[in-house]
Amino acid sequence: MGAILSLPILALVAVLGYVVLHNGLVRKVNRVDQASSSIDVMLKKRWDLIPNLVAAVEQYMDHERSLLETLTELRARALSPQATAEDRNQMDVATSAALRQFTVAVENYPQLKASDNFLQLQGSLNEVEEQLSAARRFYNAAVTEYHDGLRTWPSSIVAGQMGLQPRELFAVADAERQPVDVGALFDRAK
Amino acid sequence: MATSQPASLPPDGDATLTATTSPLPSLEHSLQEIDGLRRAARERGWRLLAALGIAWLMGILAVAVSGIASVGMMLVVGAFGSLSVYFIGIHGPAEAYKQAFKSQVIGRLVAARYEDASFSAGGGIGQAEFESSRLYQQGIDRYNTEDLIEARLGATGFRMAEIHAEYKTTTTDSKGRTTTHWHTIFKGRFLVARFSKRFQGTTLVLSEAWRLFGMSGLEKVSLEDPAFEKLFAVYATDQVEARYLLSPSLMERLVASRQKLDAKVQAAFMDDHVILAIPDAYNRFEPPSFWSSSPLLSEDDVQTYAADIALAAELIGELNLERRIWERG
Numbered sequence: 468m469g470a471i472l473s474l475p476i477l478a479l480v481a482v483l484g485y486v487v488l489h490n491g492l493v494r495k496v497n498r499v500d501q502a503s504s505s506i507d508v509m510l511k512k513r514w515d516l517i518p519n520l521v522a523a524v525e526q527y528m529d530h531e532r533s534l535l536e537t538l539t540e541l542r543a544r545a546l547s548p549q550a551t552a553e554d555r556n557q558m559d560v561a562t563s564a565a566l567r568q569f570t571v572a573v574e575n576y577p578q579l580k581a582s583d584n585f586l587q588l589q590g591s592l593n594e595v596e597e598q599l600s601a602a603r604r605f606y607n608a609a610v611t612e613y614h615d616g617l618r619t620w621p622s623s624i625v626a627g628q629m630g631l632q633p634r635e636l637f638a639v640a641d642a643e644r645q646p647v648d649v650g651a652l653f654d655r656a657k
Numbered sequence: 658m659a660t661s662q663p664a665s666l667p668p669d670g671d672a673t674l675t676a677t678t679s680p681l682p683s684l685e686h687s688l689q690e691i692d693g694l695r696r697a698a699r700e701r702g703w704r705l706l707a708a709l710g711i712a713w714l715m716g717i718l719a720v721a722v723s724g725i726a727s728v729g730m731m732l733v734v735g736a737f738g739s740l741s742v743y744f745i746g747i748h749g750p751a752e753a754y755k756q757a758f759k760s761q762v763i764g765r766l767v768a769a770r771y772e773d774a775s776f777s778a779g780g781g782i783g784q785a786e787f788e789s790s791r792l793y794q795q796g797i798d799r800y801n802t803e804d805l806i807e808a809r810l811g812a813t814g815f816r817m818a819e820i821h822a823e824y825k826t827t828t829t830d831s832k833g834r835t836t837t838h839w840h841t842i843f844k845g846r847f848l849v850a851r852f853s854k855r856f857q858g859t860t861l862v863l864s865e866a867w868r869l870f871g872m873s874g875l876e877k878v879s880l881e882d883p884a885f886e887k888l889f890a891v892y893a894t895d896q897v898e899a900r901y902l903l904s905p906s907l908m909e910r911l912v913a914s915r916q917k918l919d920a921k922v923q924a925a926f927m928d929d930h931v932i933l934a935i936p937d938a939y940n941r942f943e944p945p946s947f948w949s950s951s952p953l954l955s956e957d958d959v960q961t962y963a964a965d966i967a968l969a970a971e972l973i974g975e976l977n978l979e980r981r982i983w984e985r986g
Contacts, residue, residue, distance in 0.1 A: 502896070594854070594855070597901055597904065598897065598901050600900075600901075600904075601898070601899075601900035601901035601904075602897050602900075604900045605896045605900055607881075608879055608880075608881070608896075612879075
């Protein structure tokens, strides 16, 4: 008699457990998506800033014309409707490297430092870069939490049933690990 | 203690300015004047004690001769009366000595250390502002604040004041007598400084690692630095903004500051400002007791006061608040 009564209770516990784990995983997926979209928002802010930045400096930075053209081209390609997510990621990494070169190159143009317009844009750029870095850290934290859900028992069973797949963590690109080649920049500026 | 709440910080200055590093001001003239006040207070103290001693002798003699009152009652009334007379009599000279010390020693040391500096012994950071930081959740029953420094270090305007916030509990024994106990919520220094980044939301860096009910309207933020996570719990309105404010280097700096101060430092980021709560068992910026027979202040004493004043500069420097990614207009 006792065993017959306990069966529905066990079933109820199992169903409740499944619902809790399922909803927990859905929340983790949503958080990863939210983090991913916050990166996109920051990238958009950065793309919006580049034309203004280029316009503000091009009359001073004659020797950096190719760098400015690269930045403009990267932006155009990233915002092109044909660009895939992977293309955009590549443009993003290349843009980060180009902007770091740009920041170093600016040091050769003291007249830029006297321009309020440029200082304002540089402040915006610094802010966006730091926000972008924060958004990537949020994304990595969200993905790590999501992976914990995928790989720990018993939520791994529910995740398997839901067909959830691991997401890629944002890693610092090799190009960004390399120090900026200041010497080459200075040679070019001569 | 006053509970005035200054409306705003000193204006941000030119970011290229560096902190004032002027040497300690010559305090000799002020010290002589303050020493005169100290001697006056001490003299008043001795006179009061002498007068009270004579009164006690006469009272005891009167009781012994007449035998009209109970000795126990006389002792209670006499002790209460003596303490009242002493504190009323000593208050004026002691307060004059304390105020002169604060304005002429602490005030001048503050002016020598910071730009656009002012010191107000009776000023402070108001209870509403303390509570709005959300760093301490317990309801406050008694609140004192004093020794407000308002100044600028390089580009960073700040305010720092001492705060003692308490709550009370009452217990009733079997005979129906109630006893009130006071418990400290926070005692120490509160530093409010303009932060180097612009932001909209609220981020709290708390020392208590675990909270049963979380924080209303705020999400728990898990950060990457294990040393930081061991010491602090972060709650914020926005996950990205919390990470924008708490860069890896700022997390390291907060850990280092907490270890250096050996205190459960907490921080709140709101309204473009950072608020730091630094618990401290001591009441800073107070003069030596007027009963002391030694000369008023040694060079070491002055250095100690100067170091207490420099705490704001140290924290602003250690947390790199002077770095500006934006030049504020």
